[in-house]
Amino acid sequence: MDAATSTRVDSWIWAVRLAKTRSAATAACRAGHVQVNGERAKAAQPVRIGDEVRLRTTDLERTVQVARLVAKRVGASVAVDCLVDLTPPPPPKEEVAVTVLRDRGAGRPTKRERRDLEKLRGRSVDG
Incomplete structure (x- = not known):
C-alpha cells in the first residue's frame, strides 16, 4: 500500500476528525458502521481520493467523499479541506404540541378554562 495513493480507512x-480516537474509528469498522463505496469496510482497508465513506454514529449517518489523504490527525480547518460532505440535511424537527398540566384532583375544567385551553392549543372556539 503506497502512502501517496492510499491510506487506512480507520x-x-x-x-479528519470524524471519530474522536483512532480506536473508536477501528471499533466502528469492526462493528460494521463504516462503508467504503457501498461495501462494508475493515479497519485496514485502503481509501483513495474520490472514494465515498459512510460512517454511522449514534445520532446520524455521515457520508463523505475523500478529497485529500492524510495519515496523521490534522486541525479542524485542514480537515474540512480533506473531505467533501455529502450528508443530506436532517429533516426539519416537528413542533411539539403544547400540553397543559392540571393538578391531580382538580376536577373537570370550567367552561372558561376549557376555552382558554382551546385558545392555547390553537383550535377555534365555538360560541
Missing part, C-alpha cells in the same frame, strides 16, 4: 476517519 486512520483517515480519525485524521
Whole structure:
C-alpha cells in the first residue's frame, strides 16, 4: 500500500476528525458502521481520493467523499479541506404540541378554562 495513493480507512476517519480516537474509528469498522463505496469496510482497508465513506454514529449517518489523504490527525480547518460532505440535511424537527398540566384532583375544567385551553392549543372556539 503506497502512502501517496492510499491510506487506512480507520486512520483517515480519525485524521479528519470524524471519530474522536483512532480506536473508536477501528471499533466502528469492526462493528460494521463504516462503508467504503457501498461495501462494508475493515479497519485496514485502503481509501483513495474520490472514494465515498459512510460512517454511522449514534445520532446520524455521515457520508463523505475523500478529497485529500492524510495519515496523521490534522486541525479542524485542514480537515474540512480533506473531505467533501455529502450528508443530506436532517429533516426539519416537528413542533411539539403544547400540553397543559392540571393538578391531580382538580376536577373537570370550567367552561372558561376549557376555552382558554382551546385558545392555547390553537383550535377555534365555538360560541
